[in-house]
Every structure is written in structure tokens, then in C-alpha cells.
Amino acid sequence: MKPMEYEAVIGLEVHAELKTATKIFCSCSTQFGAPPNTQCCPICMGYPGALPRWNRRAVELAVRAGLALQCTVAPYSRMDRKHYFYPDLPKAFQISQEMHPLCREGKVTFSVGEQTHTVGIERIHVEEDAGKLLHTDQKTLVDYNRSGVPLIEIVSKPMIHSGEEAAAYLRALRAVLVRCDVSDCKMQEGSMRCDVNISLRPRGSASFGTRVEIKNLNSFSFTEKAIRYEIQRQTALLERGEKINTETRRFDEATGTTVLMRVKESAEDYHFLPEPNLPAIRIRQRDIDAIRATLPELPREHAARLREGYALSAEEAAFLVLEPAVADYFEDVAGKTRFPKLAYHLLVGELLPKCGDPFSSPVAAHRLAELTDLLGDGILNRATAKKLLLRLLNADFSPAEIVERESLGQISSEELLRPIVLQVLQGNPRAVQDYRNGKKAALQALQGRVMAATAGRADPILSERLLLEALAGGGVLNV
Amino acid sequence: MTEWKQKTIAEHTLALERGEYSSLELTHAYLARIREQEPLVHAFLLVDEEGALRLATESDERRREGKLRSPLDGIPFAVKDNFCTAGLRTSCASRLLEAFVPTYDAAVVERLKQAGAIPLGKLNMDEFAMGSANEYSAFGAASNPCATDHVPGGSSGGSAAAVAAGEVPFSLGSDTGGSIRQPAAFCGVVGLKPTYGAVSRYGLVEFASSLDCVGLVTHTAADCATLFSVLLGRDERDGSSVAFAGSREDSFGTPLRVAVVKEFLESDAVSPAVKRATEDAVRALTAMGAQIQTVSLPSPQQALATYCVLSAVEASSNLARFDGIRYGASVGETETLSALYSQNRGGYLGREVIARILFGTCLLSRGNRERYLVRAEHFRSQIRRALLDILASCDLILTPTAPTTAYRKGAKLTPLQRREADLCAVYANLAGLPALSLPMGRDEEGLPVGIQLMGAPFSEFSLLKVAQCLEERRSL
Structure with missing residues (x-):
């Protein structure tokens, strides 16, 4: 009998910090990285009598996120208290939205390989972040700087089926939030975090299996790995006829596995209570329209424009818009060169790996454009272009002038190159012999010698042709 | 010339103006009165002599320079110990907060300080404002100055007792379900619970946020109006606070239309003395030309x-x-x-x-x-609608403040009796309406009886005007 095939059903809950200068219910700074407990006040530390008050900007940004993700924004929404005891939660409740979330029914579209996926968004709600626990050998300390930082929680529908899709969904979601200036989405700083809900069911079945939650994933690749591992783990359990427990797990980076945190006896009860201290959020259609009017071009639209305008493939364009700053930089360069496709390769192949995160190019767009033109016109070969690009990382200069001054131009004239080719052949009888004995790789070695002899300036296509001609035994050569 | 312990804000303001005494002298006098009364009353949990004398000196300087800040400048007061006070312990009469010293002042404390009033200290209460006899204070019960073997009421027992004992001319408390009005009635002083949102709650340690109100205790309705005009107004630190949307003048028409609640006059829970006082008030209002109509309130048990x-x-x-x-x-x-x-x-x-x-x-x-919360919310809106309906055709609703007068300390009350102490008071909290308690005679033991006037949102000044008329008639 064929073994049962299982299908994973995955929903993601993404928390993204909203890009406000101050916290959601007080005027403390949200700046990351300050010394512990230097950005907190009676309000965000839950002191007696201290009341929360709205930061309008947080609501505006949340609406902005909702609109960018094609959600419906609720004309009425309100905050609820979600109760649980933990030292990082100073009031012992989190002010969040349970009954009346701000946004509903949106979607994220993304590609995995050739295939386009659309994953529905169930809801987006606004809430405050908790503090952070710092564990030392003997003690656990709490830092409340993060307490009260505004968050949105974006809950996807359970429409994701693999780790790869989950990672692609997250990347696309991040691109939209970053593009709209709603969030920095710096996973390493915790300003974007992801919880995974995953269950398995026999392929084709319409019901859902037992759900396991994986908490607090802080990178796309960890999310992907955690899901891949969890699918294996659950499949193995099911194949042995064992039952899956409703439980919460975490991803262990060192082993690449998920580890049990706690088993949920029954669904947790957060004793939700409408927040009495904050007025409900009422949003008029014209406020929604006003916010919508300020939305920038979204990543998918941008990708379409890049594809058409600069003859990029769908995959290339999709790759660029994942990082809005990269896409903008590319567009800047592409507009200044006659060879946008070449610019794409220089940017993605050579420059990007040298740039940090968040992306900010050390090479001015017009310099990269100039370099691209030199390459495209055949004045530089690729190797020299690469070298110049590396130099541009540290200093600003005109590539054209340097090429002139340092005679870096590509040697593309037959007259100039042929004697060099002949010299190389004469100097390397062994490689020539190897080639003639059928060892085609020897050609590469000879090509390398030509490059070495020209300080990398030889036109690689021309030099290969000249080498082949000579090796074909045009009589010129006598070995 | 009224007796010292009855001295009003208005009298002090005038005397200070005339230079009969300075704020420093006045403060000294109240501090002396506190020293004398505290062994009997225990209204205070903390007295800040040093701070009070410093602020009084500053007030006197302002007076000399002609830079007075308000009619309250130089007048001592005290607040219930659930208002945060910067640098002064705020315990809520709980062991848990026995050593808690806030770094911030409650909005109302800040306003009063800005107005130049002199805080003398923090007042006794039921722990976290939960109780109606002040017997749940972790630091010992307060007593009723009218009869010290009786409770002062609660939870703002200290606030009412301090004013009644002449330890301060006015005080602040809080009112979640009658906590300012019932002790005011028990101690024979005026207590006002304003419209929900009219006075900032910032810095008032929360009990039930959607019901909590800052409460005012004074000797007279006129003082209460003076104090209320300093406290009211929107505060951006309290999301539920609103700009005062009412008139500062008497906006009730002539004749005054008064609704009397049938259920309370018939209820067995309401004592004969309290019923009598309510009827006295009806007679007085009638004599003043008011039109009286009997109305029915939604089930008191449900409320x-x-x-x-x-x-x-x-x-x-x-x-x-x-x-x-x-x-x-x-x-x-x-x-x-x-x-x-x-x-x-x-x-x-x-x-x-x-x-x-x-x-x-x-x-x-x-x-x-x-089963409970959702239904309670539903009842709450029904109650609010019913009250607003009555107030659409009447200016005010007259009820007893509490079903009984002050009882003996340590009295064994049944749980039902305990709950019924709030019987008449909770409507105003549930509906967010302003309500005040006003002394109206005494019972057979000589204990004060209070009656309650409840009006539409933001009708405080009009209610206080009616109360003032009743005070004048009473003293005739």
C-alpha cells in the first residue's frame, strides 16, 4: 500500500513594529538600542493611576498597512485588554484588539519559482508590545524600553503549505510594509517577528489536523527551516500512528529543530475585556481616502513597471522589489544607462553582496550607470568593470576618466591581441599539447594566461576566438 | 460666625483677602486641628506638615505680590490616598502599596496645586476603594466625627470625615458606586460625583475605570461649585475626559421639575428616617415652587x-x-x-x-x-437610556443618598445589606451622570441624613444651585 501523503496547512501571525517616534500610549521614544529602562514612564510601566492615551500616528500607520494589503478598514474598532501574568507585561494585560480589529480581509501576492500565490489576510490589529526579559545566571531582569511600542499583528489565513511559501509570503509582506514606510521590519532588531500555526492533514482532506504553534521566529530562513522540520516531525508521528499534541514549540537555531515549550491543556483564556480608558477608533471614509491617497507605488506594481521599462524578467523584477531601497536604486541607475539589464547584473551580482542591511549603496547611481555604459560599449571587459566597482565602494571617481588615465580599456583590436595570443601559445607548449589531446579545459588555462599578459584587459570573446584559430593549426604555430 | 469646624472655602477666601489671617496661620490652625482630631477620627494616613507650611508661605508671598492664582489659593485641603502625589506615599490603604511613592501628581492634585491650594496629606479609605464603611483600610478604620463609634461610610470615609471634623475645609475622594456620596451623607457634608469624563482621572489609582470618578467633598454647595470650576475640563492624559459641555449658570427652567423615585420611597431597605428626610426635601422643593412627579426606575436589584x-x-x-x-x-x-x-x-x-x-x-x-459581562453591558445601556428619558422631561431626580444613616462600627451586615448600601448611588455611575449628596436633617440618634440630586450630563452647576437653595431653606 502506498503511504499516506500529508499536506501541511499553515497560517502565520506576523508582528511588525510601527514606525512612530513615540510609543502607542505615551510619549516615550521608540528608538532601538537605548540602555535598559531609559525609555519608559509610569504609563508604559503600568504604574498606578497612569492612563494610556492614543498616539494617532500609530493608528494612521496601521490603517496605511491595511490599505496597502488591500484590507477593509473598519469604521469602528476598539481596544481590548488581553490578560496574562508575565513580568514583561507591566499591567498584566496587553492592550490589543480582539473583538473589533482595525482591518479585515486583505491579501498578499507573491511568487515561488514560476508560480504565483495569493494568501488571504484574516485581520490586522493594533496592539502594544511587551518589555523584554534578560536572563543572567542568577537573575532575570526586565527591560521596559520596548513596552508600549506600537505593533500591528497581521494574521494570515491558513493558506500556506510549505516553508518555502511561508518565507516567500514573509518577504513579500515585508516589502509592502517597508515600501509604505509603516515599519522598518528589521528582524534582527525584533521589529518584525513571526509565529507559525501548522497542522497536517491527509492530502485532499477538507478538515484540519491538530494545530501546533511555533513562537517567535526572527528570520525568514529560520521560519522556513522550522516549518520544514515541523512537517517532518509531524509526518513521522502520524506515520507511526501517534497523535499530535496541541502545543507551543520554539525553533532551536543550533540544531535546526523545534523544541517543546508548553502543552496547551485547553485553549488559553485571556479574559478579554473592552479597554475602558481609550475611546473607540472611529474612522471616516474621507480619512481612509486621505490615507490611501498617500500610498506609494506598491512592490508588485513597481515590479511590473521595472519589467516593462527595463526588459527585466519577472523573476529579476520580483527580486528587486523585495527590498524597496534596492529597487529604487536600480531604477535610478537604469534611467542613466543604455544597458539596464547589465546594470541589474552588476548591481545584483557584484554590488549587493558588498552592501549591508538596510541597503544603502556606497556607489552613486550615476557612477554605476557610467561603469555600466563602459562595459556595455565594450570599452571595459567584465573583469575590469568588477575591479573598478570594488574601487568605487571606497572612493568616488569617474570610471571613464580612470579608464583613460590608467589605460584600463579593453583590448579589442585583433592586431593588438594576436601577437599576445601567439606569445602565450608559444610559452605554454604543454597546455597546447593537452588541448590537442582532447583536454578542452586547457583552453581556459590559456585564456587565463592571455588575461594575465594583458592585465585583464583582453576582450575575452576575441581572445578566445584568436586562441581557437591558432590552435586549429593555422600554420602560424609551430610546436 | 460659623464654628471653626464648619468654616467654608468662601469664608477663608474672604478672611485671607481681608488679611484676617495668612495662609500660613490658616495651615497651622488646620494642622493643629488634625493633631487634636486624629486620635478620634483617623481620617489621615499621612500628614505632610513640612510641605504644607512651605506651600502656605509661598501662597502668602503671592498674595503680597498680588499674584493670586485662584479663589483656592492658600486654602488647605487633603486627598484620598488613591490619588498619586509626587514624593508622598500613595498606599490606597493597602499593605501592598505601603511603601509606594509615586513620582507624579494626579491631574487633580496638580490642578489644585497650580490653583495655589495647600495639600495637607492623604486620607483614609477602604483598601483600593472597595467598601462602604472604611473598615477595609489596612491601616485602621476611620470614624464618623458625628459619632465616633459609627462608621464614616466608604470608601472615601477619610475624605468625608476630615471635612466633617474640620481637619480640612475641602477634600477629594473617588466615587465608583457611591463612594463619595454615601460617606458625605453619613458625615453630614456635601459630596459631588461629577459627570463621567468631566474631571480627569489621570493619577487616580483605578478601581473600575468605566465607573470611577473624582469626587468632591465640601461643607456647602457653593464651595463645591468653586472647587468644581477649578477641577473640570479636558485633560489629554485621560482619554475618557471631555471638555465641560454644560452651563456654569443655573440652566434649569422655572418651575423646577423634580422626579421622585417611587421604588425608594416604598423600599423596605430604606429606613424611615431617610424616607422622612427625602419627603422633607420634596416639601421644601414644592415650597420653592418646584413641580414634583413620581417616576419609576429600572429594577434596583438589576442595577x-x-x-x-x-x-x-x-x-x-x-x-x-x-x-x-x-x-x-x-x-x-x-x-x-x-x-x-x-x-x-x-x-x-x-x-x-x-x-x-x-x-x-x-x-x-x-x-x-x-453570561455576565455582555448582559451587564446591555443592562447598563438600558439603565442609562431610562435615566436620560426621565431627565428629558425633568430637571433632576431626587432620591435618598444611602438607604440608612451611618451604622455602628463592626456592625454585622448581611451581604445583601452591604450591597444595598449602594442601592441609590450606582445609577449615576452606571449612567455616567452627575449626582450630589446634600445633608438633609438628622435621624432619631442625631446622625446626618443625606439626599441625592441627580441630573443630566454636565448639569453640575444647576444641581449645586438647587442644593444651595435647599441649604438656605434648611438654615431658616
Whole structure:
């Protein structure tokens, strides 16, 4: 009998910090990285009598996120208290939205390989972040700087089926939030975090299996790995006829596995209570329209424009818009060169790996454009272009002038190159012999010698042709 | 010339103006009065002599320079110990906050200081404002200055007792379900619970946020109006606070239309003396030309139940933060985190507070939520609608403040009697309406009786005007 095939059903809950200068219910700074407990006040530390008050900007940004993700924004929404005891939660409740979330029914579209996926968004709600626990050998300390930082929680529908899709969904979601200036989405700083809900069911079945939650994933690749591992783990359990427990797990980076945190006896009860201290959020259609009017071009639209305008493939364009700053930089360069496709390769192949995160190019767009033109016109070969690009990382200069001054131009004239080719052949009888004995790789070695002899300036296509001609035994050569 | 302990804000303002005494002298006099009365009354949990004398000196300087800030400049007062006071312990009469010193002033404390008034200290109360006799204070019960073997009422027992004992000419308390009006009635002073949102709650330690109001205690309705005009107004630190949308003048028409509640005049829970006082008030109002009509309120039992559910639920949520981790008493290191929580909360909170937290937590749990909270919210809006309907055709609703006068300390009340203490008061909290308690005669034992006037949102000044007329008639 064929073994049962299982299908994973995955929903993601993404928390993204909203890009406000101050916290959601007080005027403390949200700046990351300050010394512990230097950005907190009676309000965000839950002191007696201290009341929360709205930061309008947080609501505006949340609406902005909702609109960018094609959600419906609720004309009425309100905050609820979600109760649980933990030292990082100073009031012992989190002010969040349970009954009346701000946004509903949106979607994220993304590609995995050739295939386009659309994953529905169930809801987006606004809430405050908790503090952070710092564990030392003997003690656990709490830092409340993060307490009260505004968050949105974006809950996807359970429409994701693999780790790869989950990672692609997250990347696309991040691109939209970053593009709209709603969030920095710096996973390493915790300003974007992801919880995974995953269950398995026999392929084709319409019901859902037992759900396991994986908490607090802080990178796309960890999310992907955690899901891949969890699918294996659950499949193995099911194949042995064992039952899956409703439980919460975490991803262990060192082993690449998920580890049990706690088993949920029954669904947790957060004793939700409408927040009495904050007025409900009422949003008029014209406020929604006003916010919508300020939305920038979204990543998918941008990708379409890049594809058409600069003859990029769908995959290339999709790759660029994942990082809005990269896409903008590319567009800047592409507009200044006659060879946008070449610019794409220089940017993605050579420059990007040298740039940090968040992306900010050390090479001015017009310099990269100039370099691209030199390459495209055949004045530089690729190797020299690469070298110049590396130099541009540290200093600003005109590539054209340097090429002139340092005679870096590509040697593309037959007259100039042929004697060099002949010299190389004469100097390397062994490689020539190897080639003639059928060892085609020897050609590469000879090509390398030509490059070495020209300080990398030889036109690689021309030099290969000249080498082949000579090796074909045009009589010129006598070995 | 009124007796010292009856001295009003208005009299002091005038005397200060005339230079009969300075604010420093006045403050000294009240501090002396406190020293003399405290062994009997125990209205204070903390007296800040040094701070008070310093501020009084500053007020006198302002007076000399002609830079007075308000009619309250130089006048001493005190606040219930659930208002945060920068640098002064704010205990809520709880062991858990016995050593808690806030770094910030409650909005109303700040306003009064800005107005130049002189804070003398912090007043006794039921722990976290839960109680109606001041007997749940972790630091000893306060007594009723009218008969010190009687309770002053609660939870703002200290606030009413301090004014009645002449320890301060006015005080602040809080009112979640009658906590300012019932003690005012028991002690024979004026107590006002304003419209919900009219006065900022910032810095008032929360009990049940949607019901809590800052309360005012004074000797007279006129003083209360003076004080209220300093306190009212929107404060951006309190999201539920609103700009005062009412008139500062008497906006009730002529003749005054007064609604009398049938249920309270017929209820067995209301004592004969209290019924008599209410009828006296009706007669006085009639004599003043008012039109009286009898109305029916939505079931008092339902209103009480709604109040019990909502206040317990919000209390369980608001008091969850008291874990001893960031502030407040703590047992120190424990084996587990949950032991830390249960030992701090179980060890330092009083029985009544714990009982209400447990009750509220139970009501909020899954399943119960829909059965109780959702229905209570529904009743609450029904009650509000019913009251607003009555107030659409009447200027005010007249009821007793409390069903009885002050009872003896240590009296064994049944749970029902305890709950019924709030019978007439909770409507105003549930509906967010302003209501005041006004002394109206005495019972056979000579204890004060209070009557309550309740009006439409923002009708405080008109209610106080009516109260003033009743005071004038009473003193004839």
C-alpha cells in the first residue's frame, strides 16, 4: 500500500513594529538600542493611576498597512485588554484588539519559482508590545524600553503549505510594509517577528489536523527551516500512528529543530475585556481616502513597471522589489544607462553582496550607470568593470576618466591581441599539447594566461576566438 | 460666625483677602486641628506638615505680590490616598502599596496645586476603594466625627470625615458606586460625583475605570461649585475626559421639575428616617415652587447586579498589575515565578480586595463572559437610556443618598445589606451622570441624613444651585 501523503496547512501571525517616534500610549521614544529602562514612564510601566492615551500616528500607520494589503478598514474598532501574568507585561494585560480589529480581509501576492500565490489576510490589529526579559545566571531582569511600542499583528489565513511559501509570503509582506514606510521590519532588531500555526492533514482532506504553534521566529530562513522540520516531525508521528499534541514549540537555531515549550491543556483564556480608558477608533471614509491617497507605488506594481521599462524578467523584477531601497536604486541607475539589464547584473551580482542591511549603496547611481555604459560599449571587459566597482565602494571617481588615465580599456583590436595570443601559445607548449589531446579545459588555462599578459584587459570573446584559430593549426604555430 | 469646624472655602477666601489671617496661620490652625482630631477620627494616613507650611508661605508671598492664582489659593485641603502625589506615599490603604511613592501628581492634585491650594496629606479609605464603611483600610478604620463609634461610610470615609471634623475645609475622594456620596451623607457634608469624563482621572489609582470618578467633598454647595470650576475640563492624559459641555449658570427652567423615585420611597431597605428626610426635601422643593412627579426606575436589584458585575470585572483587570515586581511590597525571591505572584498578591492584598478580584476573574472567564459581562453591558445601556428619558422631561431626580444613616462600627451586615448600601448611588455611575449628596436633617440618634440630586450630563452647576437653595431653606 502506498503511504499516506500529508499536506501541511499553515497560517502565520506576523508582528511588525510601527514606525512612530513615540510609543502607542505615551510619549516615550521608540528608538532601538537605548540602555535598559531609559525609555519608559509610569504609563508604559503600568504604574498606578497612569492612563494610556492614543498616539494617532500609530493608528494612521496601521490603517496605511491595511490599505496597502488591500484590507477593509473598519469604521469602528476598539481596544481590548488581553490578560496574562508575565513580568514583561507591566499591567498584566496587553492592550490589543480582539473583538473589533482595525482591518479585515486583505491579501498578499507573491511568487515561488514560476508560480504565483495569493494568501488571504484574516485581520490586522493594533496592539502594544511587551518589555523584554534578560536572563543572567542568577537573575532575570526586565527591560521596559520596548513596552508600549506600537505593533500591528497581521494574521494570515491558513493558506500556506510549505516553508518555502511561508518565507516567500514573509518577504513579500515585508516589502509592502517597508515600501509604505509603516515599519522598518528589521528582524534582527525584533521589529518584525513571526509565529507559525501548522497542522497536517491527509492530502485532499477538507478538515484540519491538530494545530501546533511555533513562537517567535526572527528570520525568514529560520521560519522556513522550522516549518520544514515541523512537517517532518509531524509526518513521522502520524506515520507511526501517534497523535499530535496541541502545543507551543520554539525553533532551536543550533540544531535546526523545534523544541517543546508548553502543552496547551485547553485553549488559553485571556479574559478579554473592552479597554475602558481609550475611546473607540472611529474612522471616516474621507480619512481612509486621505490615507490611501498617500500610498506609494506598491512592490508588485513597481515590479511590473521595472519589467516593462527595463526588459527585466519577472523573476529579476520580483527580486528587486523585495527590498524597496534596492529597487529604487536600480531604477535610478537604469534611467542613466543604455544597458539596464547589465546594470541589474552588476548591481545584483557584484554590488549587493558588498552592501549591508538596510541597503544603502556606497556607489552613486550615476557612477554605476557610467561603469555600466563602459562595459556595455565594450570599452571595459567584465573583469575590469568588477575591479573598478570594488574601487568605487571606497572612493568616488569617474570610471571613464580612470579608464583613460590608467589605460584600463579593453583590448579589442585583433592586431593588438594576436601577437599576445601567439606569445602565450608559444610559452605554454604543454597546455597546447593537452588541448590537442582532447583536454578542452586547457583552453581556459590559456585564456587565463592571455588575461594575465594583458592585465585583464583582453576582450575575452576575441581572445578566445584568436586562441581557437591558432590552435586549429593555422600554420602560424609551430610546436 | 460659623464654628471653626464648619468654616467654608468662601469664608477663608474672604478672611485671607481681608488679611484676617495668612495662609500660613490658616495651615497651622488646620494642622493643629488634625493633631487634636486624629486620635478620634483617623481620617489621615499621612500628614505632610513640612510641605504644607512651605506651600502656605509661598501662597502668602503671592498674595503680597498680588499674584493670586485662584479663589483656592492658600486654602488647605487633603486627598484620598488613591490619588498619586509626587514624593508622598500613595498606599490606597493597602499593605501592598505601603511603601509606594509615586513620582507624579494626579491631574487633580496638580490642578489644585497650580490653583495655589495647600495639600495637607492623604486620607483614609477602604483598601483600593472597595467598601462602604472604611473598615477595609489596612491601616485602621476611620470614624464618623458625628459619632465616633459609627462608621464614616466608604470608601472615601477619610475624605468625608476630615471635612466633617474640620481637619480640612475641602477634600477629594473617588466615587465608583457611591463612594463619595454615601460617606458625605453619613458625615453630614456635601459630596459631588461629577459627570463621567468631566474631571480627569489621570493619577487616580483605578478601581473600575468605566465607573470611577473624582469626587468632591465640601461643607456647602457653593464651595463645591468653586472647587468644581477649578477641577473640570479636558485633560489629554485621560482619554475618557471631555471638555465641560454644560452651563456654569443655573440652566434649569422655572418651575423646577423634580422626579421622585417611587421604588425608594416604598423600599423596605430604606429606613424611615431617610424616607422622612427625602419627603422633607420634596416639601421644601414644592415650597420653592418646584413641580414634583413620581417616576419609576429600572429594577434596583438589576442595577445593583449590573454594578457588581462591571465593577468586579474591571477591578480584577486593573488590580492585576499589583504583582510586587516593579513597585509595591514583595516577599523577595521565590522558587518559581507563580509563587512570587501568588505570595505577593495573596500576602499583601486584603481579603475584600482578593474576594472582588476572584469574583471578577471568574466573571470574565470564557463562558461566563457572555453570561455576565455582555448582559451587564446591555443592562447598563438600558439603565442609562431610562435615566436620560426621565431627565428629558425633568430637571433632576431626587432620591435618598444611602438607604440608612451611618451604622455602628463592626456592625454585622448581611451581604445583601452591604450591597444595598449602594442601592441609590450606582445609577449615576452606571449612567455616567452627575449626582450630589446634600445633608438633609438628622435621624432619631442625631446622625446626618443625606439626599441625592441627580441630573443630566454636565448639569453640575444647576444641581449645586438647587442644593444651595435647599441649604438656605434648611438654615431658616
